[in-house]
Amino acid sequence: MPAVTVGGLLPAAVLILDALGGALGANPVQRALHQTGQLALIVLLLSLVCTPLRRLTGWTWPARVRKALGLLAFFYALLHFAIYLFDHDFAPGLVLADVLERPFITAGFTALLLLVPLALTSTPQSVRRLGFARWTRLHQLVYASACLGALHYWWGVKKDHTSPLLAALALAALLAARWLWPAGRSRAGRRATSR
Numbered sequence: 001m002p003a004v005t006v007g008g009l010l011p012a013a014v015l016i017l018d019a020l021g022g023a024l025g026a027n028p029v030q031r032a033l034h035q036t037g038q039l040a041l042i043v044l045l046l047s048l049v050c051t052p053l054r055r056l057t058g059w060t061w062p063a064r065v066r067k068a069l070g071l072l073a074f075f076y077a078l079l080h081f082a083i084y085l086f087d088h089d090f091a092p093g094l095v096l097a098d099v100l101e102r103p104f105i106t107a108g109f110t111a112l113l114l115l116v117p118l119a120l121t122s123t124p125q126s127v128r129r130l131g132f133a134r135w136t137r138l139h140q141l142v143y144a145s146a147c148l149g150a151l152h153y154w155w156g157v158k159k160d161h162t163s164p165l166l167a168a169l170a171l172a173a174l175l176a177a178r179w180l181w182p183a184g185r186s187r188a189g190r191r192a193t194s195r
Contacts, residue, residue: 004072005072008068009075012036013074015036018084033083033087037076040073040077040080041149041151041153044069044070044077044145045174046069047142048146050069051178052174052177054177067122070119073115074115074118074119077111081108081112098168103155104132104156106149107148108154114144114145126133143178147171150164150167150168
């Protein structure tokens with residue numbers, strides 16, 4: 001949906017304006033890294049809210065915004081990684097060593113890699129080509145990506161773990177809703193079977 005996409009890109013626009021205006025503080029790269037990483041995880045969690053919300057309420061709009069939210073999460077994760085590359089002078093050797101030696105970076109990099117096939121197969125043509133069942137199984141990688149993203153966030157915070165903890169609790173609740181509230185138990189489905 002255009003409104004979701006435009007609204008979702010506003011934080012990126014604000015970040016760019018802040019960077020151009022020198023409003024990112026003493027360590028602008030670190031602040032930009034933190035903001036884009038947080039945005040990627042928050043938007044990814046919002047995309048995971050869509051399915052349980054649709055099942056619980058019977059509304060159709062959550063399914064329509066889920067794709068836009070997922071692509072926005074991928075955009076912010078990619079931007080987060082691009083800033084990380086910039087901070088490492090785009091040196092492949094430094095980045096590879098970081099990925100292999102630091103679990104915090106390994107988790108974040110793996111989370112990003114898992115989002116790549118999901119973004120590439122986000123079109124209706126991909127659903128038809130793969131078949132709905134295979135496409136659905138592939139897109140369940142989003143849960144692994146979100147778990148790794150939350151772990152990356154937790155390990156990346158040095159002192160106050162309040163925000164990573166809230167993200168982890170939100171993800172745990174969404175995972176519980178995913179497996180404890182199967183598709184056949186939607187409100188719309190219960191209304192149909194009760195007639």
